[in-house]
Amino acid sequence: MVSVLGLLEAKESAAREVIERLCDEADRILAELVEAEGSLERLVIARETVAEVLNGPAVAAKEAAVKDVDEAPAGVMVVPRRREGLSVRVLPEEYQRVMAVVGARDGVRARDLTVALGREAVPAKIECVRSMAKRLVARGWAVEETPGVFTPAAGSRGPAAAG
Structure with missing residues (x-):
């Protein structure tokens, strides 16, 4: 049995x-x-x-x-590389929202970021947000000094920040 x-x-x-x-x-x-x-x-x-x-x-x-x-082809979110004088306002709206949450905290994990964006904390949505955060890291808008913890890059805090 x-x-x-x-x-x-x-x-x-x-x-x-x-x-x-x-x-x-x-x-x-x-x-x-x-x-x-x-x-x-x-x-x-x-x-x-x-x-x-x-x-x-x-x-x-x-x-x-x-x-x-x-x-940019329709439906494609283009995330430009961060450079001097470039504001977060050049980012697609959803990436601006990610940067607003990342900038408002002292390091945020993808799960918490997903919840803060108003999304359900299920693996697929968490991975989508993690991918967005990693793209921001790759383009110089955010940093990941501790694996899985995202913070804004120097000079990229807030919607009016430049740099």
């Missing part, structure tokens, strides 16, 4: 395996996303460089200014 506890332990083990498999898949997809973003960034730089060489720096600068507004 099989015990109820034994059945529950077997189901728990199976659920853990599913979670581990899905986490591995999410990590793989995130790595592919980072690679694709890097490739896109290199292509944009190459196009801008060629435009500058062919048309001169004035035309390339004008094209770059227009590109920031018009070039």
Whole structure:
């Protein structure tokens, strides 16, 4: 006769395996996303460089200014690299919300950040928010000095911050 506890332990083990498999898949997809973003960034730089060489720096600068507004495909949130004089207001609205929460605390974990954004604290939503926070880290808007704890980068606190 099989015990109820034994059945529950077997189901728990199976659920853990599913979670581990899905986490591995999410990590793989995130790595592919980072690679694709890097490739896109290199292509944009190459196009801008060629435009500058062919048309001169004035035309390339004008094209770059227009590109920031018009070039993003519909539905894609473009997170620019942080640089001197750039305000968090250039970030897509959802990333501005993430930065507002990160800036209001002394380090925040993805789960707490998810809840603060008004989302349900389920693994899929937490991973989505973690991915956003890591993208902000990769682009220089936030830092992750302690693994899993996000803080704003120096000079990027608040919606009016520049730097």
